[in-house]
Amino acid sequence: MSKAKSPSFVLEPPLVANPHESRVLAVRFEAGRQLYNAVLGEALRRLDLMKESKAWQATRPMPSGAPRSAAQKARAAEFSLIAETMGFTDYDIQSYATRGKNACWIGDHLDAHTTQKIGTRAFKAAQRYQFRIGGRPRFKPKGKALKSLEGKSNATGLRWRDDHLEWNKLKLKALYDQKDPHGVQAFALQSPVKYCRLIRRTILGKTRWFVQLVIAGIPKGKDKNPVRVGQSSVDIGPSTIAVVSETDAFLEKFCAHVPDLQKAIRRIQRAMDRSKRGSNPDNYNKDGTIKKLLPGKRRPWVFTQGYLRLRTRLQEHHRVLAAYRRTEHGHLANRVMAMGHTVMAEKLSYLAFQRRFGKSVRDRAPGEFMGHLRHKAASAGGEVIEFPTRTTKLSQSCQCGAVVKKPLSKRWHTCSCGVYAQRDLYSAYLGLHVRKNGESWMLDTESAREGWCAGEPLLEKTVSGIVQAAKGGPWPASFGIRARDRAALSQNGAGAQEDSGCCSPIAQAIVARAGKTSAAGTRTPRL
Numbered sequence: 001m002s003k004a005k006s007p008s009f010v011l012e013p014p015l016v017a018n019p020h021e022s023r024v025l026a027v028r029f030e031a032g033r034q035l036y037n038a039v040l041g042e043a044l045r046r047l048d049l050m051k052e053s054k055a056w057q058a059t060r061p062m063p064s065g066a067p068r069s070a071a072q073k074a075r076a077a078e079f080s081l082i083a084e085t086m087g088f089t090d091y092d093i094q095s096y097a098t099r100g101k102n103a104c105w106i107g108d109h110l111d112a113h114t115t116q117k118i119g120t121r122a123f124k125a126a127q128r129y130q131f132r133i134g135g136r137p138r139f140k141p142k143g144k145a146l147k148s149l150e151g152k153s154n155a156t157g158l159r160w161r162d163d164h165l166e167w168n169k170l171k172l173k174a175l176y177d178q179k180d181p182h183g184v185q186a187f188a189l190q191s192p193v194k195y196c197r198l199i200r201r202t203i204l205g206k207t208r209w210f211v212q213l214v215i216a217g218i219p220k221g222k223d224k225n226p227v228r229v230g231q232s233s234v235d236i237g238p239s240t241i242a243v244v245s246e247t248d249a250f251l252e253k254f255c256a257h258v259p260d261l262q263k264a265i266r267r268i269q270r271a272m273d274r275s276k277r278g279s280n281p282d283n284y285n286k287d288g289t290i291k292k293l294l295p296g297k298r299r300p301w302v303f304t305q306g307y308l309r310l311r312t313r314l315q316e317h318h319r320v321l322a323a324y325r326r327t328e329h330g331h332l333a334n335r336v337m338a339m340g341h342t343v344m345a346e347k348l349s350y351l352a353f354q355r356r357f358g359k360s361v362r363d364r365a366p367g368e369f370m371g372h373l374r375h376k377a378a379s380a381g382g383e384v385i386e387f388p389t390r391t392t393k394l395s396q397s398c399q400c401g402a403v404v405k406k407p408l409s410k411r412w413h414t415c416s417c418g419v420y421a422q423r424d425l426y427s428a429y430l431g432l433h434v435r436k437n438g439e440s441w442m443l444d445t446e447s448a449r450e451g452w453c454a455g456e457p458l459l460e461k462t463v464s465g466i467v468q469a470a471k472g473g474p475w476p477a478s479f480g481i482r483a484r485d486r487a488a489l490s491q492n493g494a495g496a497q498e499d500s501g502c503c504s505p506i507a508q509a510i511v512a513r514a515g516k517t518s519a520a521g522t523r524t525p526r527l
């Protein structure tokens with residue numbers, strides 16, 4: 001348990017493996033897959049039995065009470081007691097994995113620690129299902145190998161020694177970054193390794209091996225990525241990210257450089273489906289649905305070479321997307337850190353987000369980005385403070401205290417008190433003024449009003465920067481600088497602008513520009 005709490009970071013050099021070594025590794029991964037399936041099956045069986053048990057049924061109606069109350073604790077204790085007696089604990093599942101490994105051929109290929117980790121993995125998957133965080137975990141089908149195997153410590157099993165990975169008589173040399181311009185690698189290699197994770201990736205249809213060294217401590221920061229000690233605030237919309245600090249602000253399309261591969265992916269998926277139907281006509285009914293199977297029967301599927309080629313291409317697309325996303329997340333997180341290492345952000349349910357906005361959100365993975373940001377902030381000595389939207393309602397609030405619900409299509413915040421700002425930037429600005437009031441988080445409107453004399457020109461400057469940058473090109477639609485806002489500008493904004501005499505030149509420029517173009521700013525993928 002202490003492992004998870006102490007800080008760590010990862011260095012991932014590629015490994016050199018000759019065809020023989022690669023084959024040995026593939027066999028071990030296959031052993032890992034089979035063991036995982038067996039253990040997962042047992043974990044799910046125990047979970048089902050546990051839920052059906054009388055003790056469980058008797059405990060369920062117990063009053064759950066508030067979090068951390070005595071009633072809730074008593075109920076939780078009762079549940080964990082039942083889990084213990086039914087053998088549904090991490091420890092029990094691990095020992096089941098070990099027994100399974102020793103009883104068959106898998107014992108020749110996996111070591112004790114790797115086996116225990118596979119047990120933990122299966123147990124956690126079943127537990128996620130139990131707590132309804134995830135769906136019922138699936139078995140890993142044949143031909144779909146595990147992506148990684150990991151050890152528990154650097155003492156036995158998978159272990160890192162000086163410059164190579166050792167694992168049951170295999171010694172694999174790592175490929176270092178020869179340049180290492182920022183000294184990040186050199187620093188990492190001097191720090192103690194907690195444990196190793198062996199990664200298998202398919203790149204352009206070829207299997208490549210990597211080792212992830214999980215290293216104790218905090219990674220060395222690069223000089224090109226400075227960290228500002230102070231506060232910043234982030235607002236992530238379905239397609240935008242707005243970041244504001246006391247002295248700086250930016251607003252841009254969230255992960256703008258992640259290519260839009262959805263069309264290409266869809267095309268491959270359709271081709272795969274056609275191919276599958278063509279080579280397995282007996283598996284389909286006349287109306288195109290898949291035939292129901294008799295219980296206990298297996299369906300024979302024929303996958304042609306063409307189908308397998310398509311599948312490789314599809315995997316490659318997903319890999320490329322993930323790689324772009326990772327890079328982009330890293331860049332964005334560095335920029336946020338340069339603005340302030342204590343980051344305020346609304347606590348969003350990214351799952352609900354995804355349900356509402358679908359694939360575009362999935363490709364950009366805002367939840368993953370927040371995880372990235374948390375890690376970076378912690379390394380820099382700061383933190384990410386997430387506050388609930390329920391009490392703060394930043395997207396609806398104004399610094400005068402008014403709370404007005406606005407539809408997502410309305411991209412500008414206008415208020416009778418005279419405040420006029422781009423919606424995402426403004427709610428990020430308000431995030432800087434959220435304070436903890438006893439148990440709940442509240443927007444400190446007074447502080448927001450005081451800060452506005454500096455905040456207003458800052459947000460204006462940011463928007464005018466976008467206007468300048470976008471001249472001659474298409475407007476980024478999600479920023480809300482488009483024809484639809486024209487009406488809102490002239491109706492609500494005009495009066496307020498005359499009073500304060502502030503954002504009128506920019507607003508006019510925006511209106512003039514919005515009248516000319518309405519196209520959305522989407523990038524065409526290049527691959």
Ligand SMILES: [Zn+2]
Nearest residue numbers: 398400415417
């Ligand atoms: Zn107001």
